[in-house]
Amino acid sequence: MTAETTGCLRKAAVSPTEAASDMHELYGVYNDISAHGAGCSCNAAKQQGQDGEYAEDASDPVHRGVFVTFEGGEGAGKTTHISILAEVLESLGREVVRLREPGGTSIGESLRSIVLDPSNKAMCDECELLIYEAARAQIVHEVIAPSLDRGAVVLCDRFYDSTVAYQGGGRGMDALFIDRANAFACQGVRPDRTILLVPPSVEDGLDRAVQFGQADRLESESARFHERVRAAFATLSRNDSQRVRTVESASAISDTARAVFCELRDLFPFEAFLRDETFFKRFDAYAGRGEKAIFGGGCASFSDKEVR
Numbered sequence: 633m634t635a636e637t638t639g640c641l642r643k644a645a646v647s648p649t650e651a652a653s654d655m656h657e658l659y660g661v662y663n664d665i666s667a668h669g670a671g672c673s674c675n676a677a678k679q680q681g682q683d684g685e686y687a688e689d690a691s692d693p694v695h696r697g698v699f700v701t702f703e704g705g706e707g708a709g710k711t712t713h714i715s716i717l718a719e720v721l722e723s724l725g726r727e728v729v730r731l732r733e734p735g736g737t738s739i740g741e742s743l744r745s746i747v748l749d750p751s752n753k754a755m756c757d758e759c760e761l762l763i764y765e766a767a768r769a770q771i772v773h774e775v776i777a778p779s780l781d782r783g784a785v786v787l788c789d790r791f792y793d794s795t796v797a798y799q800g801g802g803r804g805m806d807a808l809f810i811d812r813a814n815a816f817a818c819q820g821v822r823p824d825r826t827i828l829l830v831p832p833s834v835e836d837g838l839d840r841a842v843q844f845g846q847a848d849r850l851e852s853e854s855a856r857f858h859e860r861v862r863a864a865f866a867t868l869s870r871n872d873s874q875r876v877r878t879v880e881s882a883s884a885i886s887d888t889a890r891a892v893f894c895e896l897r898d899l900f901p902f903e904a905f906l907r908d909e910t911f912f913k914r915f916d917a918y919a920g921r922g923e924k925a926i927f928g929g930g931c932a933s934f935s936d937k938e939v940r
């Protein structure tokens with residue numbers, strides 16, 4: 633099995649056996665690791681595409697990679713769990729592209745600093761919506777579509793569901809217009825799975841989010857705004873429960889990480905990790921380290937200094 637035939641492994645010729653042996657070295661606990669090679673996620677994703685589960689019309693592209701987005705209110709734990717997932721997927725030999733929205737491209741990061749700048753108090757809702765869509769169009773065109781085409785796993789911190797929740801739920805903007813704007817920006821690219829992380833409460837999430845610095849323009853919105861965003865995310869998950877999986881991020885990071893892996897087990901070969909009582913405990917050490925410390929790894933990063 634080669635990367636060319638399956639789209640499953642890192643671009644160069646890394647066989648399932650080699651990937652398994654890398655992971656064995658890293659974690660040193662699995663004897664039945666060859667089972668991971670058999671559970672190739674891209675085949676699963678492609679199959680789902682062929683079955684029409686993810687592709688809503690015949691013109692939708694069926695990509696070779698896997699696109700997973702993380703959503704949720706402020707401080708939900710998206711950065712932390714993307715980092716954990718990326719680390720494990722890389723150990724399995726996958727090419728992982730980590731991104732954030734808005735951002736992830738040079739243009740997108742410039743738009744991010746404008747839309748989140750707390751001094752931009754004059755920004756109207758229409759301008760805000762279009763900035764998010766502009767950044768999205770650029771990241772889809774420049775990074776997400778090409779990465780999926782070559783078979784990478786793309787992990788994105790927020791995507792179009794955030795526009796539905798923040799500009800739709802939070803600002804009360806027209807839902808149909810938002811759907812059309814999202815479709816225009818995304819050109820048929822849709823997440824294969826979305827993990828919706830839910831902190832214990834809006835207040836807890838905001839406290840977590842601002843612990844390392846000043847609140848940005850959106851974080852500075854009222855608690856009522858953030859409650860509406862939270863409710864809109866909950867509705868999204870109820871209406872599309874096949875794609876959008878809710879995970880509470882109320883307890884230890886290890887418990888939340890295990891629940892995230894559970895929701896992705898049909899896309900990636902995670903069974904051995906899920907059977908291991910102790911595997912997820914190591915991730916409790918990520919608590920409170922913040923984005924800068926976590927994103928020290930080898931894969932494409934969306935930290936401020938290393939923007940893709």
Ligand SMILES: Nc1ncnc2c1ncn2[C@@H]1O[C@H](COP(=O)(O)OP(=O)(O)OP(=O)(O)O)[C@@H](O)[C@H]1O
Nearest residue numbers: 706707708709710711712840841884885888919920
């Ligand atoms: N179960 C949990 N899962 C993830 N993070 C947790 C959990 N419990 C506490 N935290 C803490 O919450 C904080 C916020 O996490 P993180 O930065 O990953 O959230 P985020 O959703 O990316 O935030 P933001 O909205 O600012 O982008 C971190 O300090 C993290 O250690």
Ligand SMILES: Cc1cn([C@H]2C[C@H](O)[C@@H](COP(=O)(O)O)O2)c(=O)[nH]c1=O
Nearest residue numbers: 733734764790791794795798799850851
């Ligand atoms: C994509 C997107 C984001 N937002 C909001 C949500 C957050 O408040 C910020 C992004 O900051 P984070 O620290 O990276 O979470 O922007 C939005 O309102 N609409 C969107 O489409």
